[in-house]
Amino acid sequence: MDIAVVGGGIAGLTTALALTAEGLPCTVFERSDRRSAGGFGIQLAPNAGRVLDRLGLGPALDAVAVRPVARELRRWDGTLLARTELGEAATRRYGAPYRLLRRADLLRVLAAAFPGPVVHGRRCIGVEEFRGGVELRFAGGARHRATAVIGADGLHSAIRGCIAVDDERPTGFAAVRALVPADPGDEPRIVVRLGPGGHCVTYPVGGGLGNVVGILPADADPATFFAADSPLAGGVPAPLLDRPPLPKWHRGRLAVVGDAAHPMLPFLAQGAAQAIEDAAAIACALRTTGGFDAFEAQRRPRVERVVAAVDAGRHGAPATLPDHDWIYGC
Ligand SMILES: Cc1cc2nc3c(=O)[nH]c(=O)nc-3n(C[C@H](O)[C@H](O)[C@H](O)COP(=O)(O)OP(=O)(O)OC[C@H]3O[C@@H](n4cnc5c(N)ncnc54)[C@H](O)[C@@H]3O)c2cc1C
Structure with a gap:
């Protein structure tokens, strides 16, 4: 029996890679039939980059990612409020580059590096512990026995539901998100535009494309919230949900990581980055102690601090980079 990782997204695949690097065999179970070809972008902050670089993924990521030279904070009308340099000096400062890429490219890089099995079309619907292990049940009737289960199955996690009962x-x-042609003349940078009640972030993702994401009140209409010529004006908004803090991220032989453990608003672009940090921590804890206590003890204070910083931005401006050395640095 090996370790079962439920969910083949960013958290699940990184956890599988980290377990493999620690010499712990695992199998990933993913509910979708095939890997997502979803095209929107993702910012990979240096704290995530350090983990992925240590797993040997730096060259593969650099082949598809863009390194921004700066992050700018602007008013809705374009007035520059602050600019933080993110070039070589920041890479040296944080020990890894800031990278911008498409989610599908990130998932492809993670999946290509994982030597173990990823079983697609397996939606986990429950787990039962038995003496010495855990049996997973899947929709359609399949079952699998494992020594432990790591739930990396996102906001609507089935594994979280086996640890505690709560609602989104x-x-x-x-x-609202859109991919647009990037202006080839532009220097690669992240631009955050702050507006009343929302904000908009643009950045290049490689392949001649730029990612645009707008955050708006859930009851607002993008057609009137954004300028008529904005690529977001015709978009369909997806409500952003979270969950109350989970008192414990593990129970017995089950644990959760990433959004399954601690979903957060995307205001600091840290959801995936924290999931990636979880992956390294849980693999190290399992190798060194054989259990999940050390994982939670190490990760919980930091994740709670990040979530608090994100929540502080709910009613104000997203924070600027220099205040967040503690997130990006070692
Ligand atoms: C608009 C927006 C922008 C964002 N931008 C950034 C950013 O720039 N940088 C950043 O770091 N974060 C960002 N985030 C947050 C980031 O997207 C999430 O934190 C991250 O995707 C969480 O990864 P995950 O693997 O934990 O969960 P998910 O991405 O939700 O993956 C879960 C996986 O589990 C599978 N699954 C679900 N249920 C089951 C089941 N029962 N059985 C088997 N498989 C299952 C799913 O199919 C999926 O593949 C953003 C979020 C939003 C909404």
Whole structure:
């Protein structure tokens, strides 16, 4: 029996890679039939980059990612409020580059590096512990026995539901996203535009494309919230949900990581980054102690601090980079 990782997204695949690097065999079970070809972008902050670089993924990521030279904070009308340099000096400072890429490219890089099995079309619907292990049940009747289960199955996690009972809750915000042609003359940078009640972030993702994400009140209409010529004006908003803090991220032989453990609003672009940090921590804890206590003890204070910083931005401006050395640095 090996370790079962439920969910083949960013958290699940990184956890599988980290377990493999620690010499712990595992199998990933993913509910979708095939890997997502979803095209929107993702910012990979240096704290995530350090983990992925240590797993040997730096060259593969650099082949598909863009390194921004700066992050700018602007008013809705374009007035520059602050600019933080993110070039070589920041890479040296944080020990890894800031990278911008398409989610599908990130998932492809993670999946290509994982030597173990990823079983697609397996939606986990429950787990039962027995003496010495755990049996997973899947929709359609399949079963699998494992020594332990790591739930990396996102906001609507089935594994979280085996640890505690709670519900998703609305945050009052929604997101609209679009991919647009990038201006080849532009220097690669992240631009955050702050507006009343929402904000908009643009950045290049490689392949001649730029990612645009707008955050707006859940009851607002993008057609009137954004300028008529904005690529977001015709978009369909997706409500942003989260969950109440989970008192414990593990129970017995089950644990959760990433959004399954601690979903957060995307205001600091840290959801995936924290999931990636979880992956390294849980693999190290399992190798060194054989259990999940050390994982939670190490990760919980940091994740709670990040979530608190994100929540502080709910009613104000997203924070600027220099205040967040503690997130990006070692
Ligand atoms: C608009 C927006 C922008 C964002 N931008 C950034 C950013 O720039 N940088 C950043 O770090 N974060 C960002 N985030 C947050 C980031 O997207 C999430 O934190 C991250 O995707 C969480 O990864 P995960 O693997 O934990 O969960 P998910 O991405 O939800 O993956 C879960 C996986 O589990 C599978 N699954 C679900 N249920 C089951 C089941 N029962 N059985 C088997 N498989 C199952 C799913 O199919 C999926 O593949 C953003 C979020 C939003 C909404």
